[in-house]
Amino acid sequence: MDELLEASGPEHWRTPAPEDLLYMKLDAGRVVIELAPGFAPEHADNLRTLAREGYWDGLSIYRSHDNFVVQWGDPTEAQDARKPIGGARAQLPAEFARGGGELAFHPLADADGWAAEVGFVGGFPAARDPATGEAWLAHCYGMVGAGRDMAADSSNGTELYAVIGQSPRQLDRNITLVGRVLQGMELLSALPRGSGPLGFYEDPARRTPIRSVRLAAELPAAERIPLQVLRTDTALFDELVESRRNRGDEWYKRPAGHIDLCNVPLPVREADHPPAPEDAGDRASGSGGPEDDTVEAQRG
Amino acid sequence: MDELLEASGPEHWRTPAPEDLLYMKLDAGRVVIELAPGFAPEHADNLRTLAREGYWDGLSIYRSHDNFVVQWGDPTEAQDARKPIGGARAQLPAEFARGGGELAFHPLADADGWAAEVGFVGGFPAARDPATGEAWLAHCYGMVGAGRDMAADSSNGTELYAVIGQSPRQLDRNITLVGRVLQGMELLSALPRGSGPLGFYEDPARRTPIRSVRLAAELPAAERIPLQVLRTDTALFDELVESRRNRGDEWYKRPAGHIDLCNVPLPVREADHPPAPEDAGDRASGSGGPEDDTVEAQRG
Known part of the structure; x- marks a missing residue:
């Protein structure tokens, strides 16, 4: 290799657009996430708004579930006590998959148990139904998604998760994936696991503070990291x-x-x-x- | 579930035999590993000897490779400067697979890309060649193997690794798996990643000390953990x-x-x-x- x-x-190599890059600043370093607007345009747009308005600044990573996900956002349980989302939309459609053939799909020849066909779209691991052309992102290590409640369309991007274990492909087409960690994955995957059910931290002091999340496009050029994928x-x-x-x-x-x-x-x-x-x-x-x-x- | x-x-439920359980004591807690003598009897036997003689006591976890493995043992490079292995054997055969039909294989109906058939043997994830009956352990999350050099038969169990990421099934039948982590996996998977090549710690001070590794059978009954699988x-x-x-x-x-x-x-x-x-x-x-x-x- x-x-x-x-x-x-x-x-x-390709250079991701600054409009598609989120920089998440933790005390231990920086995590860079590339958004996938080709698959989840409305979520991507909401995430950009949330980043521009500093939504995640001062929030935390509040869940670290071994062999599954870390999750961040506002851990407040009471809906009316949560941080206001400013100009972001409170409600978005579910963006589980993209319809017939609109994305350039580069297939992998290898068989997959979860989907009839797997491959890559614009640098992201994906799957496809050859009968319909419908394509969707795959829950591989490092992929980032938007947590939701019971309703399929209940994610708005405020609560995000990253896969830190064996690919939980059963989540494919059940939740909206929004992108992938390009850099700093080890800052998420090596967080101490939460001792509560589902890996939530029982002691809020164990949460990892998020200092800021910024859209690369909002930063002066000199502060952008020239990442290529x-x-x-x-x-x-x-x-x-x-x-x-x-x-x-x-x-x-x-x-x-x-x-x-x-x-x-x-x-x-x-x-x-x-x-x-x-x-x-x-x-x-x-x-x-x-x-x-x-x-x-x-x-x- | x-x-x-x-x-x-x-x-x-089954109760693993005390002769098949290793307790690895770290400052942060205890990791319990179940050996798989059905697949790797000679390695299991050597591991028992190494544990009985306190081989790993005072050694360390010296590698943490994101989305791959953590590894422990003696990090000393010079062969003649390494910790003596006492009564353990310096050379063992490769135990990559077991021959025709000697193990009770409980198949999983689901297709697998890496092997013609997958399933379980005595509680361990495994694969099988239906043509020959040959079976082998699979590199799933939490599986423990014996590091080796270039020669297939160069592992003796002194250097062990545990899978902490997406299942690296390409290692199946290329290296000897010896067991699985039953408890304390999060103490391994959440270790800070090494910043050197392949996840080795560049600064020896960042290694995680191993206080002791004991065979459960060697401990008084009251100190054994009544694990069931x-x-x-x-x-x-x-x-x-x-x-x-x-x-x-x-x-x-x-x-x-x-x-x-x-x-x-x-x-x-x-x-x-x-x-x-x-x-x-x-x-x-x-x-x-x-x-x-x-x-x-x-x-x-």
């Missing part, structure tokens, strides 16, 4: 997938001959500081899959 | 799987009609303190799958 990334040219619709990407489907390195004794959608790495880099090959895996560790998946007996 | 667990009788070869277990494959609860708008091997929960309880139904999911959070997999917008 490192060799392929090293051989990549600018045409193999590997395109998922190129021959180089297909080669990368194949290199993971059938490992050529000596450590692997038996190539798998298969890869799961959620095991496909989706590398991210900073344009100003192209990673050295040695670093590439590590740089790309935001989400998407293990970067170096051998388990050597010791460091040497 | 809670209702099914509540309806379960003693016949639906749900059997995976009963009709009740099949019902539990079906309740997760096709959710009946109102929150889910579209039942998945499928479950992945690594999404099947494998509940664990303490016999002396049967969990209240409300707690059952949480108690069972050792590994195996999300316990309550809805993402409600807020706590209420």
